[in-house]
Amino acid sequence: MRIAEAELRTVALPLITPFRTSLGTQTVRRALLVRVRGAEGEEGWSECVADDEPTYSPEYLEGAADLIRRFLLPALFAVPSLDPAGVAPALAHLRGHPMAKAAVETAVLDAVLRARGLSLAAHLGGVRSSVRVGVSVGIADTLDDLLDTVDRHVGAGYARIKLKIEPGWDLEPVRLVRETFGPGLMLTADANTAYTPADARHLARLDAYGLTMLEQPFAPDDLDGHARLAARMDTPICLDESITSARAATAAIRARACSIINIKPGRVGGYLESRRIHDLALAADVPVWCGGMLETGLGRTANLALASLPGFTLPGDISATARYYERDITAPIELTGDSIVVPDGPGVGVTPDPDALAAFTTDPPVRVTPAG
Numbered sequence: 001m002r003i004a005e006a007e008l009r010t011v012a013l014p015l016i017t018p019f020r021t022s023l024g025t026q027t028v029r030r031a032l033l034v035r036v037r038g039a040e041g042e043e044g045w046s047e048c049v050a051d052d053e054p055t056y057s058p059e060y061l062e063g064a065a066d067l068i069r070r071f072l073l074p075a076l077f078a079v080p081s082l083d084p085a086g087v088a089p090a091l092a093h094l095r096g097h098p099m100a101k102a103a104v105e106t107a108v109l110d111a112v113l114r115a116r117g118l119s120l121a122a123h124l125g126g127v128r129s130s131v132r133v134g135v136s137v138g139i140a141d142t143l144d145d146l147l148d149t150v151d152r153h154v155g156a157g158y159a160r161i162k163l164k165i166e167p168g169w170d171l172e173p174v175r176l177v178r179e180t181f182g183p184g185l186m187l188t189a190d191a192n193t194a195y196t197p198a199d200a201r202h203l204a205r206l207d208a209y210g211l212t213m214l215e216q217p218f219a220p221d222d223l224d225g226h227a228r229l230a231a232r233m234d235t236p237i238c239l240d241e242s243i244t245s246a247r248a249a250t251a252a253i254r255a256r257a258c259s260i261i262n263i264k265p266g267r268v269g270g271y272l273e274s275r276r277i278h279d280l281a282l283a284a285d286v287p288v289w290c291g292g293m294l295e296t297g298l299g300r301t302a303n304l305a306l307a308s309l310p311g312f313t314l315p316g317d318i319s320a321t322a323r324y325y326e327r328d329i330t331a332p333i334e335l336t337g338d339s340i341v342v343p344d345g346p347g348v349g350v351t352p353d354p355d356a357l358a359a360f361t362t363d364p365p366v367r368v369t370p371a372g
Contacts, residue, residue, distance in 0.1 A: 001038035001039070001040065001042050001081075001082055001108070001111060001112055001115070002038060002039045002040075002079070002080055002081065002082060003036050003037070003038060003039075003073070003076050003077055003079075003082060003108070004037050004038060004039045004369070004370075005036075005037050005367060005368065005369045005370075006034065006035060006036045006037070006073050006107075006367075006368045006369075007034075007035040007037075007365050007366065007367050007368070008032060008033070008034060008065055008068060008069060008365065008366040008368065009032070009033045009035070009357070009361055009365040009366075010030060010031070010032055010033070010061070010065070010361065010362050010363055011030070011031050011033060011296070011329060011357065011360040011361050011362065012028050012029070012030045012031075012360055012362050013028065013029045013030075013031070013296065013324075013325050013327075013328070013329070013360055014027070014028050014325075014326070015027055015028060015029060015294075015324055015325070016322075016323075016324060016325065016326060018138070019138045019294065019324075020138040020139040020140075020164070021138060021139065021164045021166075021190075021192050022139070022164065022165070022166035022191065022192045022193070022194035023055045023056055023192050024053075024055060025138075026294065029294045029296070029324070029325075030052055030061055030362070031047045031048070031049070031061075031295070031296050031299075032047065032048040032050065032061055032064055032065050032068075032103065033045065033046070033047050033048075033296075033298065033329075033352070033357075034046045034047070034048060034068065034103045034104060034106075034107045035107065036104070036107040036108060036111055037111075038111055038115075040115075042111040042112065042114065042115045043111055043114070044106075044107045044108060044109065044110030044111025044112070044113075044114060044347060045107060045110055045298055045348070045351060045352060046102075046103050046104070046105075046106035046107040046109075046110060046298060046299075046302070046348075047103065047295060047296055047298045047299045048061070048064050048065075048068070048099055048100055048102070048103035048266070049099055049102075049103075049264075049266035049267075049293035049294075049295060049299060050063070050064040050099045050100070050266070051293075056192070056241070057099065057241070057267060058096070059097060059098075059099045059100065064097065064099055064100040064103070065366075067094075067097055067100045068100050068103065068104060069366060069368050071094055072091055072094065072097075072100060072101065072104050073104065073368050074370075075090055075091055075093075075094065076090055076091075076104065076108070077369075077370040078090075082108060083112070084105060084108050084109040084112055084113075084272065085272065087101075087104060087105040087108050087270075088101065088105065088269065088270070088272065088273070091104075098244065098245075098266065098267060098268060098269035098270075098273075099266040099267065101269050101270065102265055102266045102268075102269050102270035102271075102273075103266070105269075105270040105271070105272065106265075106270060106271060106302060106348075109123070109270075109271065109272075109347070110347040110348050111347070113346055113347045114346040114347040116346070117346050118346060119305065119343065119344050119345060119346060119347070119349060120271065120302055120305040120306075120343075120347060120348050120349070121304070121305035121308045121342050121343070121344065122344075124271060124275050124305060124306060124308075124309060125275070125309055125310075126305060126306075126308030126309055126342060127308060127309065127310050128307075128308040128342060129308075129341065129342055129344070130336070130339040130340060130341045130342060131304060131307040131308055131312065131315075131316065131318070131339060131340060131342060132159040132160075132315040132338050132339050133158065133159060133160075133307075133315050133316055133317075133318045133319060133320075133335070133338065133339060133340050134158050134159055134160030134161065134162055134186070134188075134315035134316065134317060134319075135153045135156075135158040135160070135161060135162070135317070135319045135323060136162045136164065136190070136292065136317050136319070137149055137150060137153065137161060137162065137163050137164065138164050139164050139165075139166065139169050140173075143172065143173060143176055146163075146173055146176070146177065147176065147177070147180055150163075150177055150180075150181065151181075153323075154181060154185065156320075156335060157335055157337050157338045158315075158319070158335070158338060159186060159315040159338035159339075160186040160187070160188065160212070160314070160315040161177070161181075161185060161186070161187050161188070162187075162188045162189070162190050162215070162317065163177060163187070163188070163189050163190070164189075164190050164191075164192065165189045165190065165191050165194070166191065166192075166194040167194060167195065167199070170189070170191075170202075170203075170206070171202075171205055171206065174187070174189055174206060174209050174211070175208075175209060178209040178210065183210060186212050186315070187209070187210070187211055187212065188211055188212045188213045188214070188215060188238075189206060189211055189213075189214050189215065190215040190216065190240070191214070191215065191216055191217040192215075192216060192240075192241070193216055193217070193218060193219050193220065193241055194217070195217045195218060196218060196219075196225075197218060197222070197225040197228065197229070199217070200225075200228065200229050200232060203217055203229065203233070204229075204232055204233050206233070206235055207233055207234045207235050211235045212236070212314070213235065213236045213237065213238040213260050214233070214235045214236070214237055214238065215237075215238040215239075215240055215262060216238065216239055216240040216241050216242065216262075217229065217237075220241040220242045220244075221242070222242075223242065223251065223252055223255040223257040224255070224257075226239065226242070226252075226255075226257035226258060227255050227256045227257040230256060230257060230258065230259065231256070236258075236259045236260050237257065237258045237259060237260070238258055238259075238260035238261065238262055239252050239257060239258040239260075239261060239262065240262040240264065240267075240291060241267070242257070242258075243261055243262065243263065243264075243267070243268065243277065244267060244268055244269075245268055245269065245273060245277075246268075246273060246276040246277050246280055249261055249277045249280060249281060250280060253280075253281070253284050253286055258286075259286060259287075260286065260287050260288070260289070260314070261277065261281050261286055261287075261288045261289075262288070262289055262290075262291040263277050263278065263288050263289070263290055263291065263306070264290070264291040264292075264293060265290075265299075265302070265303065265306060266293055266299075267291075267293075271302065271305075271306055274306055275306075275309065278306075278309050278311045278312070279311075281311055282310065282311035287311070287313045287314055288311050288312055288313075288314070289307070289312055289313075289314035289315065289316045289317075290303050290306055290307040290312060290316035290317070290318060291316065291317050292316070292317030292318055292319070294324060296325075296328055296329050296330065297321065297328040297329060297330025297331065297332070297333055297350055297352075298329065298330060298348060298350065298352065300318055300321075300333055301330070301333065301343045301348050301349050301350045302348045303316065303318050304318055304333075304340060304341075304342045304343060305342060305343065305348065305349070307342075308342045315338070318340060319335075320332070320333050320334050320335040320340065321333045321334070322334075322335075327356060327359075328356065329352045329353060329356040329357055329360060330350040330351070330352055330353060330356070331350060331353070
């Protein structure tokens with residue numbers, strides 16, 4: 001396709017309950033939506049998952065919007081015949097910013113696949129019509145609040161519970177959830193880099209609770225620290241923030257820094273790079289799962305497509321709409337048992353609802369054309 005114009009739009013969706021991690025607390029999810037239109041009428045949508053502040057990653061929402069408008073889209077406007085696989089090479093001269101690049105690549109993917117009548121899941125090589133999903137539980141005000149929240153999600157049918165932890169909120173909440181819900185509950189813990197290697201002895205005490213994994217305890221660049229912890233613990237170590245590309249995933253596997261990988265498409269630069277990470281992990285016999293970034297329905301359905309690939313053997317953070325939002329910008333995504341159906345419509349399989357867009361858009365959309 002040749003991109004004729006694009007539109008950038010910021011939406012803000014209130015969360016049903018505040019979501020707290022070691023990085024901070026969110027009450028509203030602001031998302032940057034990208035729409036591209038081709039010269040032949042093709043149209044594609046995506047969302048950029050950058051947060052408001054550069055805490056989880058160096059990228060942030062307003063910076064991503066500026067980069068997409070001033071640099072990424074002009075570079076793509078200059079490509080007369082743009083294929084999704086050509087987006088990354090066309091942007092390779094611009095360093096970093098994987099979340100912004102993922103957003104424009106996904107919008108092009110959506111437009112091209114819609115024109116071809118092909119679903120994203122089929123394009124990526126998905127093999128499942130539905131995927132088992134888990135839910136991420138933030139740091140609670142009290143242990144009783146935590147148990148109430150976990151009980152609600154277990155009752156809803158989620159296949160896995162992930163507890164966010166930080167120093168001072170780790171051993172006791174994990175112990176209490178395990179003892180309350182028993183050994184049959186698939187339980188994991190996610191530290192979001194809140195610890196240092198000096199905490200290794202303390203973290204090793206989590207072995208007593210039969211966790212499926214401990215996710216990203218140390219800084220993203222500390223592969224050696226993770227490798228030493230992995231050798232010390234029985235609990236498998238999963239890396240999230242450390243995995244920024246297929247090259248980074250290869251380095252982590254070779255360093256024995258992890259035995260499980262969390263793939264977040266925005267963090268690694270898009271769904272095509274996510275597939276590369278999946279393929280190399282599958283060849284190395286390393287399980288992968290799809291992480292979440294509080295996406296709207298646009299990003300959530302695309303993540304479902306990715307999670308339908310064969311190497312995604314662990315439930316991902318792709319919760320139903322009702323986990324986070326009273327109303328989404330797309331049709332609601334619903335849980336059936338412990339799974340969610342993978343959309344089989346063309347592209348990502350959904351489009352934004354115009355009324356919802358009008359309700360949640362915070363600023364006038366910005367139209368971007370080759371003329372500037």
